[in-house]
Amino acid sequence: MLPVSHSACIMTNHDKRKILLAVTGLSPQIVTETLYALAVGQDTPWIPDEIHLITSCEGAERARLSGAEEIWVATDHPEVRAAAEAHEVAALMTRSDHPTGTDRLAEVVEQRGWGSDTIIVNVQGDEPLIEPEVILQTARQLAASGADIATVAHPINDAVDFFNPNVVKVVCRADGDAAYFSRAPIPYARDHFAREDGGKTLPAGFPAYRHVGLYAYRASFLKAYAGLSAAPTEHFESLEQLRALWHGYRISVTLIDAAPAPGVDTPEDAERMRKLFDRAGNSE
Secondary structure (H helix, E strand, O other), rough: OOOOOOOOOOOEOOOOOOOEEEEEEOEEEHHHHHHHHOOOOOOOOOOOOOOEEEEOOOHHHHHHHHOOOEEEEEEHHHHHHHHHHHOOOOOEEEOOOOOOHHHHHHHHHHHHOOOOOHHHHEOOOOOOOOEEEEEEEHHHHHHHOOOOEEEEEEOOOOOHHHOOOOOOOOOOOOOOOOEEEOOOHHHHHHHHHHOOOOOHHHHHHOEEEOOOEEEEEEEHHHHOOOOOOOHHHHHHHOOHHHHHHHOOOOOEEEEEOOOOOOOOHHHHHHHHHHHHHHHOOOOO
């Protein structure tokens, strides 16, 4: 069974409570490593008062082993809800008409009653092996930047990846905010590619970055998201983050040195991931 929820979150609240929220099929090791990084990986230890998980059934079972106080499965399928409850896991039903994962996450924020200052880190379902350190780094980026959204990118070193439309590229401004996201090869090294007759290599020092499907949001943005009209570019690129840029919201980009564990962009990737979880005993 593939993960039901399409995101993973860390939530921090600026009131007296400190809450760690994890969503999707996270293993106990990942949750434990995240807690360890929060406690000892920074100058001021951050130890949550509560731990909540929104996850799939198999992820819920692994999360249960981590000692989480509260576990949820977020879904719009009654069959999934029944499977979750059969595993004695609470299910959070969301509407079935959400056009994007961000819309679904906005409903979760509404249902749970999180305040506008809450920071939520959302790991999309096509990045199931994202490292907890990257999740924490993205949350810090949002808090420090003052942006509405934060996300992650890493350098592209292979021309095949650069020209692959399944690899989303991001171009950043001088202040580190995103200027644009695209499936097209941007920025385009016109002279270099012309000399090579098609672009078999990338030029030295080329600022090409692959966007990683990890987002940190302020809850205030998620509450406003449903009322935003879709951007024309969003429709053609099939990239929902373009809606935020279209309406003037800031997306701060944190750069990491290397690619995280491979994500899922194609049916072949999905099959590879399924086999990986099968070997680990994590898939039904």
